[in-house]
Amino acid sequence: MDIENYIPHLSIDCVIFGFHGEQLKVLLPKVKRLDTWTLPGGYVLKSEDLEEAAQRILEERTGLKDIYLEQFYTFGKAKRSTGEMMKKMLLVNDFEIDESSWIFQRFVSIGYYALVDFSKVVTKTGVYDEFCEWYDIHQLPNLAFDHAEIIQKALETLRYMLDDKLVGLNLLPETFTMKELQILYQTILDKPLRRDNFQRKILSMGILERIEKKFTGAAHKAPYLYKFIK
Known part of the structure; x- marks a missing residue:
């Protein structure tokens, strides 16, 4: 040293x-x-x-x-x-x-x-x-x-800084479901969030692009995949 x-x-x-x-x-x-x-x-x-x-x-x-x-x-x-x-x-x-x-x-x-x-x-x-x-x-x-x-x-x-810095862009894989994003937010904040309110807020921010459905074996129930708009 x-x-x-x-x-x-x-x-x-x-x-x-x-x-x-x-x-x-x-x-x-x-x-x-x-x-x-x-x-x-x-x-x-x-x-x-x-x-x-x-x-x-x-x-x-x-x-x-x-x-x-x-x-x-x-x-x-x-x-x-x-x-x-x-x-x-x-x-x-x-x-x-x-x-x-x-x-x-x-x-x-x-x-x-x-x-x-x-x-x-x-x-x-x-x-x-x-x-x-x-x-x-x-x-x-x-x-x-x-x-x-x-x-x-x-x-x-x-x-x-959770919303301003879009931390999910760095902590999640490139594509993810809305549920996975909500779980990340809940984990960081250490509190539950209402699904409908969370989804409405996130989609209103214009930061996500919906790309396709996640294959689960049941197409009609499969959640959509999203990715961040960089």
């Missing part, structure tokens, strides 16, 4: 959302030899724009390029990042540490949330990680630092 290459005291934490099995999930790596998980994150090279750094970090974790990203908050509490936790993560994994290193000092973190197609992600581990897996947003493991707070803030922002 050469200070000549990185911007000291600045980091990026990414909340990677995926949708699978009617669950909103978050991708989290587990720290080796500790009962602790973290958000995928990293430092910013002096030669990088912030979004370039975020895209690099995400590609390292998911194998995907050109991921949908939204910068949602800056986390800057004076005691948000503890050098002691970072030292513990390094020591249990047999890394040599320099007590005076900048990586043990205060950090301001830029929060990004990413929306990915769950089926396309190939999870990868980092140097500190034992494995990297998806977790239900309601059943998160023990998180280091203030990462639970970061996930909650990302979820709040996702809910607030």
